[in-house]
Amino acid sequence: MAAKEPMVTVETEEWSMNGADLFIQALKAEGVELLFGYPGGAVLGIYDALHRSPINHVLARHEQGAIHAAEGYARVSGKPGVVIATSGPGATNVVTGIADAMMDSLPLVIFTGQVASQVIGTDAFQEADIVGMTAPITKQNYQVRRVEDLPRIVKEAFHLATTGRPGPVLVDIPKDLTALQTSFLPEAEVKLPGYRPTVNPDPLQVDSLLDALQHSQKPVILAGAGVLHAKASDELVAFAEQYQLPVVHTLLGLGGFPAGHPLFLGMAGMHGCYTANMALYESDLLINIGARFDDRLTGNLKSFAPNARVAHADIDPAEIGKNVETHFPIVGDAKAVLQMLLSGEVEGPDSQLWLEHLEENKVENPYWFTDTGELPSPQHLIELVHKHTNGEAIVTTDVGQHQMWAAQFYSFSQPNTWVTSGGLGTMGFGFPAAIGAQLAEPDATVISLVGDGGFQMTLQELILLKEWSLPVKVLIINNGSLGMVRQWQETFYEKRFSHSIFSLQPDFLKLAESYGIKAYRVSSADEAEKVFSEVLTDREPVLIDCRVNPEEKVYPMVAPGKGLHEMIGVKP
Amino acid sequence: MTKRVVTALVQNQNGIFTRLMGMFHKHQYRIESLAVAVAYPELKDVSKMSVILEVEDDHKFLQLVKQVNKQVDVLFVTEVTDELFIERELALMKKFLV
Ligand SMILES: Cc1ncc(C[n+]2csc(CCOP(=O)(O)OP(=O)(O)O)c2C)c(N)n1
Ligand SMILES: [Mg+2]
Numbered sequence: 001m002a003a004k005e006p007m008v009t010v011e012t013e014e015w016s017m018n019g020a021d022l023f024i025q026a027l028k029a030e031g032v033e034l035l036f037g038y039p040g041g042a043v044l045g046i047y048d049a050l051h052r053s054p055i056n057h058v059l060a061r062h063e064q065g066a067i068h069a070a071e072g073y074a075r076v077s078g079k080p081g082v083v084i085a086t087s088g089p090g091a092t093n094v095v096t097g098i099a100d101a102m103m104d105s106l107p108l109v110i111f112t113g114q115v116a117s118q119v120i121g122t123d124a125f126q127e128a129d130i131v132g133m134t135a136p137i138t139k140q141n142y143q144v145r146r147v148e149d150l151p152r153i154v155k156e157a158f159h160l161a162t163t164g165r166p167g168p169v170l171v172d173i174p175k176d177l178t179a180l181q182t183s184f185l186p187e188a189e190v191k192l193p194g195y196r197p198t199v200n201p202d203p204l205q206v207d208s209l210l211d212a213l214q215h216s217q218k219p220v221i222l223a224g225a226g227v228l229h230a231k232a233s234d235e236l237v238a239f240a241e242q243y244q245l246p247v248v249h250t251l252l253g254l255g256g257f258p259a260g261h262p263l264f265l266g267m268a269g270m271h272g273c274y275t276a277n278m279a280l281y282e283s284d285l286l287i288n289i290g291a292r293f294d295d296r297l298t299g300n301l302k303s304f305a306p307n308a309r310v311a312h313a314d315i316d317p318a319e320i321g322k323n324v325e326t327h328f329p330i331v332g333d334a335k336a337v338l339q340m341l342l343s344g345e346v347e348g349p350d351s352q353l354w355l356e357h358l359e360e361n362k363v364e365n366p367y368w369f370t371d372t373g374e375l376p377s378p379q380h381l382i383e384l385v386h387k388h389t390n391g392e393a394i395v396t397t398d399v400g401q402h403q404m405w406a407a408q409f410y411s412f413s414q415p416n417t418w419v420t421s422g423g424l425g426t427m428g429f430g431f432p433a434a435i436g437a438q439l440a441e442p443d444a445t446v447i448s449l450v451g452d453g454g455f456q457m458t459l460q461e462l463i464l465l466k467e468w469s470l471p472v473k474v475l476i477i478n479n480g481s482l483g484m485v486r487q488w489q490e491t492f493y494e495k496r497f498s499h500s501i502f503s504l505q506p507d508f509l510k511l512a513e514s515y516g517i518k519a520y521r522v523s524s525a526d527e528a529e530k531v532f533s534e535v536l537t538d539r540e541p542v543l544i545d546c547r548v549n550p551e552e553k554v555y556p557m558v559a560p561g562k563g564l565h566e567m568i569g570v571k572p
Numbered sequence: 573m574t575k576r577v578v579t580a581l582v583q584n585q586n587g588i589f590t591r592l593m594g595m596f597h598k599h600q601y602r603i604e605s606l607a608v609a610v611a612y613p614e615l616k617d618v619s620k621m622s623v624i625l626e627v628e629d630d631h632k633f634l635q636l637v638k639q640v641n642k643q644v645d646v647l648f649v650t651e652v653t654d655e656l657f658i659e660r661e662l663a664l665m666k667k668f669l670v
Contacts, residue, residue, distance in 0.1 A: 131586075132590055136598060316642070
C-alpha cells in the first residue's frame with residue numbers, strides 16, 4: 001500500500017484531500033500504527049481513506065472486542081489504544097470498554113462515526129448521542145463541527161488521553177465532514193487552557209513526609225497502578241530499599257514491585273493476603289503512591305489504617321482525600337514524587353522490629369489451598385502456569401474467582417505484565433485484552449486466564465489469533481459456573497445457587513477447532529503439567545480447557561462491610 | 573444544611589454543561605438554581621455558570637467541587653458559603669431571568 005504524504009503543491013493547484021484523509025493524516029502525526037475497529041455506514045469515508053494508508057487495522061468481530069483489545073494494547077505498551085466504530089450500535093457497543101478504561105485510567109482514543117451534520121437530532125438511521133452518553137465515562141469527548149478543526153481535536157484527544165491521569169477520550173465525526181474536500185492543514189496546536197496536570201510535586205509536602213518517615217515505626221508503602229503509568233518501578237524499588245520500607249500492592253499495581261523481593265508483602269484488599277492487609281491495619285505511616293483507595297482495597301473505611309498518618313501521592317488531585325483522610329497530600333506524577341523522595345536523604349526509620357513482625361506474618365499466613373477434590377484446584381494450575389512460563393509471561397484475566405487466584409498465585413516480577421479489569425470488573429475483558437497485549441509485544445508469552453463464563457462473552461475474537469498469527473494461550477479455568485457469584489451465594493445466601501451454575505456448556509475443544517486453533521483438555525494436575533510444559537511457550541495459539549474443582553473458593557476474604565483486619569479464611 | 577454556590581468559568585464547548593449537570597446528578601445533588609451567561613462580551617467562548625445547592629456534608633461537597641475543577645473545559649471553580657453573597661447572587665439571577 002502506498003503511503004499518502006502531503007506532496008509539494010503545484011503552484012496553481014492546492015493539493016487537496018477529503019476530511020477522511022485529513023483524519024488519517026492526523027493519526028499519522030500522532031504516530032498511530034495500529035487501529036482496532038469495525039466499519040459501518042457512518043465511517044465508510046474513513047475506511048476508504050484507511051484503505052489507501054499504511055496504518056494497520058485489526059478487524060475485531062464485535063466492537064467490544066476491539067475496545068478491550070485496545071485496552072490490553074495500551075496497558076502493556078503504555079501507548080494509547082485507538083478504536084474506530086461506526087455510529088449508533090457501533091458506538092454503543094464500545095461503551096463498556098470506555099467505562100472500563102475510565103475506571104482503570106487507560107489511555108484510549110475512540111473515534112465514532114456520526115450521522116451527517118444536517119440530520120443530527122432527527123433520530124436519523126443509526127443516530128445515537130454518543131457524546132452525551134459517554135460524558136461521564138470519558139476524560140473528555142468531542143463532536144467535530146468543522147472539518148478544519150479535525151487536526152486540532154485529534155491532537156488534543158491524544159494529548160488528553162496520554163498525559164496527566166490517563167483516560168479515554170472520544171471523538172465523534174459526522175459522516176459529511178469526512179467527504180468534504182479540504183486542503184492539507186499544517187500541524188495543529190493544542191488549545192487547552194483549563195487543563196494543566198501537576199507533574200512535579202510540592203517540595204514542602206515531600207519534605208514533611210520525609211520528616212514523618214524518620215519518626216515512624218511501622219511505615220508501609222501502598223503502590224498502585226500510578227507507578228506503572230509513570231514507569232516508576234525502578235524508583236519505587238530504590239525508595240523502598242533506601243529506607244527498608246515494606247511494599248503492598250493494589251490489584252492493578254501488581255508487577256510494579258517484584259513479587260520475589262524481600263520487602264514485598266503481597267496484594268492487599270478484599271482477597272489480599274493476611275500480611276499485606278494487616279500491615280495496612282497496623283501501620284503508623286501509610287505512603288500511598290498512585291493508588292486511589294478503592295473500596296475493594298480499603299474494606300470498611302471506619303477501620304482502615306486506624307493508627308496511620310496517611311501520605312497520598314497522586315497525579316489526580318481529586319483522588320486525594322476522597323476516601324481516606326490524608327495528612328500529607330502530594331499532587332504529582334509517581335516518578336517525579338519518588339525521585340524527589342529519593343533525593344531527600346534523611347535518616348531512615350527504625351523499623352527493624354516491624355519488618356521482623358511482617359516477616360513472621362508472611363511465613364505463618366501464606367495463601368493456601370487444598371487439593372483434595374477429584375479435579376485439580378485452580379490455584380495449583382496457576383502455580384503450574386507460573387512454573388512453565390518462568391513467571392515471565394504477560395497474564396491477562398477476565399473477572400471472577402480465576403482473576404483473584406491469578407493475582408494471588410502468579411507472582412509478577414515485571415511491570416506491565418499484568419492486565420486485568422479492576423475498577424469496572426468487566427467480564428469479557430480478558431480474552432480480547434490478550435489479543436491487544438500480544439500485538440503490543442509480539443515476542444512475549446501471553447497467557448489469557450479466563451473463566452468459563454466470561455470467555456463466552458467475547459470468544460468471537462478467537463478468529464483473530466489465526467488471522468494475525470498471535471500465539472496467545474487461552475486457559476479456561478472451567479469450574480462449570482459463575483464461580484464468584486456461586487461463592488457469594490454459598491457464603492452469604494445459604495447456598496441458594498440462583499442461576500450461577502451452568503447446566504450446559506459448549507465443547508470448547510470443538511469450538512477452538514472450528515477456528516483452526518489447537519486445543520487440549522486437562523482434568524488433573526499431571527495432565528496440566530504435561531500439556532503446559534509442551535505448549536505454553538510455543539509460538540502457536542492454543543486453547544486449554546482446564547477442568548477444576550467447582551467448590552474451590554477465593555480466600556482470604558474481607559466480607560462486605562468488614563475491615564481489612566477481619567479477614568475470613570486466612571488459614572485452612 | 574447550608575446553601576452553597578459553585579461558580580465555574582468554563583469554555584462553552586464540547587458539551588461541558590452536559591458533563592457538569594451529569595456530575596451534580598451523579599453526586600446526588602439537586603440543583604436549586606442555575607444560571608449561565610457569557611462572562612465577558614469579548615470572550616464569547618467563555619461562560620460563567622453559577623449553581624446553588626443545598627449541602628449536607630462538607631466532605632462530599634468538596635469532592636464535587638474537585639471533580640468539577642478536573643473537567644478539561646473548566647477554567648476555574650470557586651465555591652462560596654457566605655450567605656450575603658448567595659443572597660446577592662440569587663437576586664442577580666432573578667434579575668437575569670425576568
Ligand atoms: C459484564 C459482567 N456481568 C456480570 C458480572 C458479575 N460477575 C462477577 S464475577 C462473575 C462470575 C464469573 O464467572 P466465570 O467467568 O466463570 O469466572 P469464575 O468466577 O468462575 O472464575 C459474574 C457473573 C460482571 N463482573 N461483569
Ligand atoms: Mg467459572
